Structure formats: structure tokens, C-alpha cells
Amino acid sequence: MVFETWGLDAMNNYNVVLIGAGNIGSRHLQGLAKVKFPLNITVIDPFEQSLKVAEERFNQIKPTAKHSINFNLDIKNVPDQTDLAIIATSSNIRRSVTEELIKNSKVKNIILEKLLFQKKSDFQFIEKLLHKNKIKTWVNCSMRVTPFYQNLKPIFKNKRIVYLLTGTKFGIATQAIHFIDHMAYLLNDYNFEIDTSDLDKKILDSKRQGFKELTGTMNIKFKNGSTGVFSDFQSGDAPIIAQIISDETIATANETTREVFISKSPDWNMQPSKDPLLFQSDMTNSVTEEILKTGKCNLPTYSESAQVHLKLLEELLKFLNSNSEKKYDYYPFT
Ligand SMILES: NC(=O)c1ccc[n+]([C@@H]2O[C@H](COP(=O)([O-])OP(=O)(O)OC[C@H]3O[C@@H](n4cnc5c(N)ncnc54)[C@H](O)[C@@H]3O)[C@@H](O)[C@H]2O)c1
Numbered sequence: 001m002v003f004e005t006w007g008l009d010a011m012n013n014y015n016v017v018l019i020g021a022g023n024i025g026s027r028h029l030q031g032l033a034k035v036k037f038p039l040n041i042t043v044i045d046p047f048e049q050s051l052k053v054a055e056e057r058f059n060q061i062k063p064t065a066k067h068s069i070n071f072n073l074d075i076k077n078v079p080d081q082t083d084l085a086i087i088a089t090s091s092n093i094r095r096s097v098t099e100e101l102i103k104n105s106k107v108k109n110i111i112l113e114k115l116l117f118q119k120k121s122d123f124q125f126i127e128k129l130l131h132k133n134k135i136k137t138w139v140n141c142s143m144r145v146t147p148f149y150q151n152l153k154p155i156f157k158n159k160r161i162v163y164l165l166t167g168t169k170f171g172i173a174t175q176a177i178h179f180i181d182h183m184a185y186l187l188n189d190y191n192f193e194i195d196t197s198d199l200d201k202k203i204l205d206s207k208r209q210g211f212k213e214l215t216g217t218m219n220i221k222f223k224n225g226s227t228g229v230f231s232d233f234q235s236g237d238a239p240i241i242a243q244i245i246s247d248e249t250i251a252t253a254n255e256t257t258r259e260v261f262i263s264k265s266p267d268w269n270m271q272p273s274k275d276p277l278l279f280q281s282d283m284t285n286s287v288t289e290e291i292l293k294t295g296k297c298n299l300p301t302y303s304e305s306a307q308v309h310l311k312l313l314e315e316l317l318k319f320l321n322s323n324s325e326k327k328y329d330y331y332p333f334t
Contacts, residue, residue, distance in 0.1 A: 013038045013068070014292050015079045017105070019097055020089035021045040021054035021071075024113060024280060028086050029054050031284025033061035039288075041069040042078055061281075075100045082107045084291055086140075086284070090208060091115045091334040095122040102133055109291050110137040111299065114177050116309050118330040123306045130302060136295065139305035141181035144298050145283050147275040148260045149182055152244060152251050156186045159246040163220075163228040167240035167256070172199065172214045172232050173316055173333040174206065179230060179242065180220060181300055181308050186244070187222050190307050195219040196319040200234060203324050212332045214316065253277060 143149040200216035220228035239256030
């Protein structure tokens with residue numbers, strides 16, 4: 001589709017700000033490059049090397065519109081008005097970076113990366129700040145905008161499901177939020193209980209420096225009897241596989257090989273699905289277009305996601321403090 005009505009002159013292009021241009025930030029940037037109408041993109045990261053890699057990755061994409069882009073080390077150089085900001089730093093500085101952005105720019109829409117923040121008090125603080133400044137905010141739990149996972153919603157409507165997630169060292173602390181969010185989305189229910197008693201007692205250092213990671217098994221229970229079993233092996237090389245099972249359907253996604261299958265009653269043959277899994281660089285474009293065009297998108301809202309985050313993070317913090325010598329008063333995860 002060509003957005004002809006968006007053929008505004010460069011002065012009126014939408015201002016999009018990306019804060020944090022690391023692994024995931026640079027993939028968001030590739031997505032922005034694919035947006036079908038022109039953007040003024042500002043990328044902020046205090047580490048030159050991150051900006052350099054992000055620029056290389058941006059240039060790998062053949063743009064479909066004439067974007068302008070500038071790379072900047074200092075958040076004070078954001079434009080006065082921001083139509084959309086994507087905040088893709090680690091969790092430990094997300095609150096301060098969000099505050100800084102709002103201090104320096106009048107912001108309309110924000111996408112925050114998960115995990116949101118490291119302190120319970122940050123969740124309420126930022127909620128109030130967003131509300132006061134009338135900023136629409138979503139959290140990048142992107143299974144809801146991934147065609148394969150999104151299209152399971154009508155299939156599992158009103159069903160009791162069993163949701164299995166297995167793999168080696170995918171990281172329960174970092175990754176569980178995506179799959180709990182997906183369960184909440186499928187079941188339309190944000191009231192669940194988490195049982196951490198089968199997590200491995202050995203706490204690991206995360207591959208991201210300064211953060212912790214957890215393996216083992218976590219169980220999640222929803223009101224309609226649906227259960228999630230997320231099991232992360234510390235050894236071996238098991239692929240990351242999500243399997244969602246009801247009395248009529250089995251949906252399987254191999255996140256490692258990126259194969260997807262559906263098996264349905266009455267024949268139960270495993271059929272490859274035509275709905276793909278997408279990389280971030282193929283999702284940020286459509287989410288951005290939708291937010292700028294309609295003010296809406298299918299990602300979880302800030303308040304939905306804050307609820308899911310806090311339930312998970314509070315349980316993980318309890319588990320951590322009963323199994324480590326050091327006692328934490330924050331969530332050391334990202
Ligand atoms: N939604 C997803 O699917 C997904 C996938 C991967 C990572 N993530 C999340 O995204 C976050 C970032 O992960 P990553 O792997 O990209 O980390 P990363 O370390 O590669 O990137 C973080 C970037 O933030 C920059 N940064 C540090 N201080 C900054 C500041 N004050 N202002 C602006 N930028 C600053 C760093 O220089 C770095 O480039 C983590 O919380 C992670 O859990 C989400």
C-alpha cells in the first residue's frame with residue numbers, strides 16, 4: 001500500500017525517537033527504515049559504538065520512503081515534539097531515560113521495551129507521569145503482533161489451554177513475560193498465579209552484565225483452569241518450543257528453527273502454518289505505521305503490561321531472596 005496522503009513535506013514528517021540503539025534497538029531502527037511514509041528519526045545512545053552499528057544496520061535496509069535520520073549521544077538533543085518514542089535501553093535506566101525524554105520533548109506515544117523497570121515504585125511513578133502528560137504507551141510484548149501467535153486468539157477463545165514452553169537457557173527471568181503476556185492475551189485474563197517452587201535454586205548471571213537470570217520450571221495458573229509450564233534447562237541444546245494445547249487444537253512454534261505448525265481435530269495432522277513468526281525488524285514498521293496513523297496498536301497497553309510485570313517480578317524477587325545470600329530490594333533482571 002502506498003501512503004499517498006502522507007506525502008507531507010519534510011518539515012511535517014513524523015518525529016520518531018529511538019532511545020537505546022543496542023541489539024534490539026538497532027532492529028527497531030531497521031523496522032523504522034521500512035515504514036512506508038517519511039519519518040524524521042532521532043537515535044539516542046551515549047555509546048558511539050552502538051550508534052555506529054545501528055547506522056550500519058539501518059543502511060542495510062532499502063528504505064521505502066525518504067526518511068531523515070540523525071544519530072546523537074545526548075538525550076537533550078531530542079526534537080521539541082515527538083510523535084513516537086521507542087525506549088530500548090536495559091531495565092535499570094528505563095525510568096530515568098523516560099523522565100529525561102518527557103522533560104525534553106512533548107511526547108505523544110511511547111513503546112517501552114520489557115522488562116519495564118527494576119523497582120515496584122517506578123511502575124506507579126511512570127504511570128502517573130504518562131497520565132499527566134497524556135502519553136499513550138505500549139510495551140513491546142510482541143507476540144500479540146506476531147501473525148502466528150496473534151491469529152491463535154480466535155482459535156483458543158473460551159478454551160482451557162495447556163501452554164508449554166521448553167528450551168535450554170532461554171532465560172525464565174527475561175523471557176517469561178512474553179509468554180505470560182501471550183497467555184493473558186489468549187485468555188483475556190490478567191489474574192493468574194505463579195508458582196516458582198520448581199525453579200533452579202542456583203541463580204545465574206545474565207548474559208547482559210549486571211543482571212541475573214533464572215532457569216528451571218515455573219508454573220502459571222489462570223482462573224479458567226488453564227496452566228502454563230515454562231521449563232528452561234541449564235544444560236543441553238534444546239530448541240525453544242512453545243506449544244499451546246486445547247481439546248481441539250495443538251499450536252506449535254519452534255522459535256529456534258522458526259517453524260510453525262497447527263494440528264486440529266478430528267484428523268490431528270501436523271500442518272505447517274502459513275502465519276509466520278517475525279523478527280523485530282519486520283514488526284516495528286507496521287506497529288509504527290498503525291500508531292502514527294490511528295493512535296492504536298495491538299501491543300499490550302502500559303497498564304495491562306505493568307500488571308503482568310509486577311505479578312511476575314514480585315514472585316521472582318521472593319524466589320531470588322529465599323535462594324541467594326545477597327538480599328535484593330529491586331528486580332535485578334532486564
Ligand atoms: N521485546 C523483545 O523481544 C526484546 C528482545 C531483546 C531485548 N529486549 C529488551 O530490550 C532491552 C535492551 O536489550 P538489548 O539486548 O538491546 O541490550 P543492549 O545492551 O544491546 O542495548 C542497550 C543499549 O542502551 C544503550 N544505553 C545505555 N545507557 C543509555 C542512555 N542513558 N540513553 C540511551 N541509551 C543508553 C547502550 O549503549 C546500548 O546500546 C532489555 O531490557 C531486553 O530485555 C526485548
